[in-house]
Amino acid sequence: MQFVDLKRQLEHLRPAIERRINDVLEHGKFILGPEVQELELLLAEYCGVGHAVGVGNGTDALVLALMANEVGPGDAVFTSAFSFFASAEAISLVGATPVFVDIDAETYNIHPPALVDSIAAVMDEGRLNPRAIVAVDLFGMPADYAQIDLIANQHNLFVVEDGAQSFGGQLGDLRAGSFGAIAATSFFPAKPLGCFGDGGAVFTSDDLLADRIRSLRVHGKGADKYDNIRIGLNSRLDTLQAAILLAKLEAFPDELAARRQVATGYNERLRDDFVIPEIPPGYRSAWAQYTIRPRHGTREEYRRKLAGHGVPSAIYYTKPLHLQPAFADLGGWEGQCPVAEQCAQSVFSLPMHPYLTMEEVDRVVEALLG
Ligand SMILES: *Cc1c(COP(=O)(O)O)cnc(C)c1O
Numbered sequence: 001m002q003f004v005d006l007k008r009q010l011e012h013l014r015p016a017i018e019r020r021i022n023d024v025l026e027h028g029k030f031i032l033g034p035e036v037q038e039l040e041l042l043l044a045e046y047c048g049v050g051h052a053v054g055v056g057n058g059t060d061a062l063v064l065a066l067m068a069n070e071v072g073p074g075d076a077v078f079t080s081a082f083s084f085f086a087s088a089e090a091i092s093l094v095g096a097t098p099v100f101v102d103i104d105a106e107t108y109n110i111h112p113p114a115l116v117d118s119i120a121a122v123m124d125e126g127r128l129n130p131r132a133i134v135a136v137d138l139f140g141m142p143a144d145y146a147q148i149d150l151i152a153n154q155h156n157l158f159v160v161e162d163g164a165q166s167f168g169g170q171l172g173d174l175r176a177g178s179f180g181a182i183a184a185t186s187f188f189p190a191k192p193l194g195c196f197g198d199g200g201a202v203f204t205s206d207d208l209l210a211d212r213i214r215s216l217r218v219h220g221k222g223a224d225k226y227d228n229i230r231i232g233l234n235s236r237l238d239t240l241q242a243a244i245l246l247a248k249l250e251a252f253p254d255e256l257a258a259r260r261q262v263a264t265g266y267n268e269r270l271r272d273d274f275v276i277p278e279i280p281p282g283y284r285s286a287w288a289q290y291t292i293r294p295r296h297g298t299r300e301e302y303r304r305k306l307a308g309h310g311v312p313s314a315i316y317y318t319k320p321l322h323l324q325p326a327f328a329d330l331g332g333w334e335g336q337c338p339v340a341e342q343c344a345q346s347v348f349s350l351p352m353h354p355y356l357t358m359e360e361v362d363r364v365v366e367a368l369l370g
Contacts, residue, residue, distance in 0.1 A: 001351055001360055003312040004190045008355035013251055020243035032218075033239035039246050043201055046249075047177030051210035053202045054237025055217050058164040058186025061200035062090035062134065064235065065160045065182045068202075068212040069132065071096045076128035078118055078157075080110040080143075081320045081337035082344065083136040087162050088321045090134070097128055097330065100322040102337035106278040108138045108291070108347075111339070112147035119155055133159050137166030137176055139316070139349075140192060140286035141279060145171060145179045160184065163203075165288035167193045168256045172282050177203040187237075187245060192259070192286040193252055195241040258354035259287035265361040266290055266350060273369065289316055293346040302368055303348055309367035314349050 002008075010017070024033060036054050043052035055061050071077060073095040079087050081100040088098040099122055102114040115133070122130050133152055135143040145159070152159045159180030163169070166176035167185045177183045185191075187199035202213045212230075215221050220232030263285070267276050274292040279285055294302055299315070306313045320340040322332030334341065350364055 001311055003351050004353045005355050013247055016247040017244055020247045024239050024243045030239050032236055035239050035242040036237055039242040047175045047203050049178050049203045050205035053213045055200045056235035057198040058200040059086040059090055060235040061184030061202045063093050064202055064213050064216050065184050066094045067216055068209050071131050074129050075131035076122045077132045079134040080136045081322050081340035087134055087136050102339050105339050109143040110135055112144055115151055130155055133157050134162050136162040139291050140166050140169050140288035141283055142166055142169050142171040142176050166286050168286035170284035182209055192288050195244045197241055199237050199241040255354035262356050262361055263287050263290055269365045289349045290352040291347050291349045299348045306367050311364050311367050316349055318344055320344050
């Protein structure tokens with residue numbers, strides 16, 4: 001059994017993918033070819049936003065979102081203490097300072113009351129200028145944007161949605177990618193919508209921000225690429241990756257439904273022994289990961305049982321961001337974000353992908369409970 005089974009996905013989608021790749025080989029427009037724009041229009045429509053801009057990867061998508069808003073040295077950017085490294089790395093890359101905020105133990109997303117406290121602490125200290133919030137939709141479920149937007153408005157902060165794991169997720173009628181002033185996603189192969197290499201996108205309904213992103217992804221180009229009006233990056237979504245994504249996007253709604261079925265299968269049988277993912281009313285997860293923690297015993301015992309039955313498992317994440325060595329100079333300490341620290345010590349994730357059969361779900365459950 002695979003944790004994420006891209007081979008099985010390829011078995012299903014191979015003819016469509018090969019057709020799309022072949023088109024690109026024929027026309028030869030490898031950089032910003034027609035597939036990129038075709039995909040951008042479909043992505044914007046899917047997410048219900050004005051603009052989607054294809055970029056090199058999810059990390060660059062976050063960096064570009066911050067660059068477009070001129071975030072830089074002296075700025076404090078609040079983000080979740082429990083995420084993939086890139087959520088905070090992007091903040092440091094533009095020269096700003098990440099401020100780590102504790103999470104909610106049920107949703108694994110940023111805890112709004114902790115966010116209020118962190119903003120107050122930065123204002124009291126008076127050293128940094130509170131500028132933005134990078135809210136992460138961890139494991140595929142959107143963060144609490146109603147509360148986050150309220151807090152952001154009170155303090156004149158802008159919100160960036162890190163939707164690297166949540167493409168396809170929903171809050172009410174709104175899709176992931178539509179939250180905040182600007183959103184970022186990743187098409188890394190293992191994400192809900194993945195390509196066959198690196199890729200990402202920035203989403204916004206703000207025309208000015210979208211124009212800036214389109215300039216920034218091509219070295220800060222002006223009227224043409226030899227007219228440079230700002231310092232940017234070389235970060236475009238490859239035409240070949242866009243072609244692959246176009247084929248995969250067609251299957252995506254069915255895949256999302258299949259992921260939901262897997263999650264429901266796990267939920268029904270694991271809730272007595274594990275803290276299962278809590279999806280509050282109105283929310284829909286994209287089920288990038290199915291993450292649980294044991295009610296009794298340690299995750300190591302359970303992971304050993306799984307391994308004994310040939311079932312892979314993984315830990316996202318073993319270390320909260322404020323305790324990462326790369327951020328040591330920010331002076332993070334143990335006890336700073338106790339919920340994130342506790343989750344880092346107890347969570348583990350089960351195989352999750354749309355081509356998992358119900359028999360395989362049964363095997364995972366039996367390996368865990370047996
Ligand atoms: C994967 C991921 C990223 C970075 O995306 P890449 O495409 O790998 O650069 C950023 N944030 C989160 C939460 C992620 O899971």
